[in-house]
Amino acid sequence: MVDFRRLPSPDDLLILLTVARLGRFNAVAEALGTTHTTISRRILALDKQLGGRTLERTPQGWELTALGVDAVAAAEAIELSLGELDGRLSNSDALTGLLRISAPDGFGARFVMPALVQIQRENPRLDVELLSGTRKASQNRSGVDLEIVVGRIESVNAEPIFLTNYFLRLYASAAYADRRGLPGRLEDIRHHSFVSYVESALQVQELGHRSSQLPMPITSFQATSIFAQVDAVHAGAGIGLLPSFMVPASSGLVPVLRDDFHRQLPIWAIARPESLRSTAVQGVVAAIRQQITDRAGELSA
Structure with missing residues (x-):
C-alpha cells in the first residue's frame, strides 16, 4: 500500500x-x-x-x-x-484556467487578440488576459505565460519562437499633404512635423525616430500608444513612422517616400520551457501563426 x-x-x-x-x-x-x-x-x-x-x-x-x-x-x-x-x-477536451499573454498594443490588437478570441471560443471555460506593452523581452520574467516582443532578441532565460517580420513605413494624411506638401527626398523630412513613439519611454529603440537615421524634424508629436500615433497622423499632426499592418489601403493615409525608406523588424513569441509545454500556450502560438498565414499580405505590404 x-x-x-x-x-x-x-x-x-x-x-x-x-x-x-x-x-x-x-x-x-x-x-x-x-x-x-x-x-x-x-x-x-x-x-x-x-x-x-x-x-x-x-x-x-x-x-x-x-x-x-x-x-x-x-x-x-x-x-x-x-x-x-x-x-x-464534462464530455469535453476544452482547456480551463487562466492564460496570460503580453504583446505590443498594435500587433496585440490586430493579430494576438483574434487568436485569443478563437482559443476562448473553442474553450469557453478558459480565462484570457491580454496585457499591452511595447518592450523588450523580460529579463526578470513578466508573470505571463507568453510574451510577444518586437525587435532584436538579447540573451534571455527563455525560448524565442520567430513569428514573422513586418514593415515600418512613412505615412501622412491627405490634409497634411495639401497643407504642407510631402518631402521629395529623405533629407526633406527636416522641414516637416513627425509622429512617433516617446523616445524617453521607448524600450525597443528600433521603433523610434532617433534610430531611423532620418533627419530631425521641425517638431514632433510623440505618444506611447501606436493607436494614438495613427490617430495623430490622421489628424494631420505630421508624417508618421507606422507599422504597415496598421495602415490598410482604405485608411486614407498617403504613403511617403515609399521607394526610399522602410524598416523591417521581427516579432517573436517568448516563454519558459515549462510554459511552452502547456497545451493552452501551444494552442495560442498555433492560432497566432494561423492569423499571420491567413493575413500575410498585411505584414508584407
Missing part, C-alpha cells in the same frame, strides 16, 4: 509548476487567487517534503533546481491527468 504521508502534496506540485511558468510569486498568487505569503509557505512545505530546494532566486526570477525539474515533471503529469479527467466529466 502506498504511504500517502510520504508523498508530496499534488496541490503544492501544481503551485510549483505555476511558479516555473510565471517566475514570480506575486504573479502566481494573482493567478491562483491567493497571497505571496501562501505561495512561499507552500513551496517551503514542498521543499521540506522532498528533502531539498526546488527553486533558486536569480536575476531572471525564480528558476528550478535539478530537484525542481523532477518535481515539475511530476506536476505536469498530474496536470495532464486532471485535465483528462475534467474532460471526461
